Amino acid sequence: MSIKLYNTMKREKEKLEPRVPGRISMYVCGPTTYNFIHLGNARPLVFFDTVRRYLEYRGFDVTYVQNFTDVDDKIINRAREEGMDVRALAELYIDEYFRDAASLGVRKADFHPRVSEHIEDIIKVISVLIEKGFAYTSCGDVYFDIRSFKSYGKLSGRTLDEMRAGARVQIDPRKKHPLDFVLWKASKEGEPRWDSPWGYGRPGWHIECSTMSIKYLGPNFDIHGGGMDLIFPHHENEIAQAEAFLGGTFARYWMHNGFITVNEEKMSKSLGNFFLVRDILRRYPPDLVRYYLLSTHYRSPLDFNDKKLKDSSKGLERLKKSYRLLQKTRERLKSNKGPYRNGQGLSEKLLNCVERTKKKFEEAMDDDFNTALAISSLFDFCRESNAEINRSEGFLSCEDIPALKEAEKLFKVIGEDVLGILKTEDAQGVIIEGEIAETTNVETLIQLAVEVREIFRKEKRYGSADRLRNLLKKYGVVLQDTPQGTRWESKTCIDTENFMEELISYFQKARRSREISETIWEKFNSAVKKMGNDLEENAVEQRES
């Protein structure tokens, strides 16, 4: 099986044939660091990170480069507004970038080159372009001479004539052709600047990507990616510069992700629907955002709004629950020597299913990284796995542990390692089960409450049992009664203080009305004591006051 990907240059899917067998070199255009990253930055980030992970899963040795454009008009303007030093501002947002990226489960690239650290290289490239007659100087600037590069327009599929027809391009007397673009910009007063053969100035927008990608990956590297809006002019210009410089092919495959809209509208500052990743992560768990981004094929447009995000959370939950069910079942079986499977054959069925899923997953990803279809293979697996485990409940033994482990490994490899949707670095707000962040003490209390409720149920005191269940539910602890006992899981972080208070008052009342025995009360009391609360003392104080 080979991997096929849609190459914007050819406008069709092609077989991926790397420059060097077994190795992939890829470059993805990174952000201009003048603000926190927004949702539009997040899509290529997450998608190409997934491409990288999948290629690694497929055994390729991947070299991944993503740049930071830290010299740019937008940064200079922003720094001026904020009264900040330009370098410091860029530095700040590079740090913040890494924070957001990590939240979304995006791994660091092998190289994160910055424009400011490659001025020498850029100057060299520009000098060569001038020497070869592809660029000219004018009023202290250096421009790329678009007409000297005959295949200009080959990526975006436009000809110079076509572009001229609808030209909204301002005529600039310094340029020989309206579409000629700047390679080196003469600096104005107070702007960051570097010395060059053409005077003090700074690089133009496109030249850094050509220069740095070639520097780190060499000519004719494998994959160049970015958002669709970069096709023209950014990537078109990159190609022109790079190929004029190299005299050969710049990059082999061009991949572009579709745009994100918000409430069916293009995200833009003027419409006031500009979403920063930071803000979204305050309201939604990062793995959900990643899951949402990957649940649509990367070349399709993706609309983002609260309802859609909420709707998709149930699906992700389902996958996680299924994953957890496997883990729990396996843990339970550790000490279980029997009964024998009695011909139920969970292992065999589960292993078959693992194989089928793996195949479906790989076929989906091999076909132009169809993450939406790949995720559906996990859902198929999840259904079958849940059904198998439920069906053979009670017939399982430790003999089934290897098969369960295989199934877990499937979730681990596909869900965590490749798609990155079942676990992220920064897990704030993620559903936690059987453990509450920070205080395992709260867990003890929950456990105790669950046990008490079990007693109620055994004694058929359902009113009491339900009251306790509702109390827990109020604090996000959801119970599930199974033949093997009661399972519980807790969403987000519990409001510990109020929870304890209410639980204590519940137990006190239950004691007074003799709903619970002294033994249970003692147990509860000692648990609470461990958390630094002495109920007897409190009780005494209350009586005294």
Add this chain to the structure above:
RNA sequence: GGUGCGGUGGCGAAGUGGCUAACGCCGCGGUCUGCAAAACCGCUAUGCGUCGGUUCAAAUCCGACCCGCACCUCCA
């Protein structure tokens, strides 16, 4: 005006010539349960923007048209 992308059930979203049009959410019915929850099973598009055409066979190819979006200027 030019270039490109898209229109699939209540919502989201796969599928680019041929099995009953994946998968998720929602809804309904059922199994399980003391009741729940979770899970599982079943149901929910004679139809894939519209109209024609090609073909034994089309959501899928061709043509025309309608609608939405993006790019052509900084933007992932």
